[in-house]
Amino acid sequence: MIGRLLLPVVFQKMMTKAQNQANQRYQQQHPEPDGRIRVDYMPPKDKHPGDDAGDFVEYEEIKTP
Secondary structure (H helix, E strand, C coil): CHHHHHHHHHHHHHHHHHHHHHHHHHHHHCCCCCCCCCCCCCCCCCCCCCHHHCCCCCCCCCCCC
């Protein structure tokens, strides 16, 4: 009879403790953002994709009658 009264209380305390531990682990793995922007990769700026296609040569079309 005493077990019927104490078991729910003990179970509730165990669940609360497990939830608190899970929350602490989650907060350690996913910290609050501090307002700064983080960039993992920046492509090099010295070369454009069309640069190695060759030089553009201007020409004038001459029509023959």
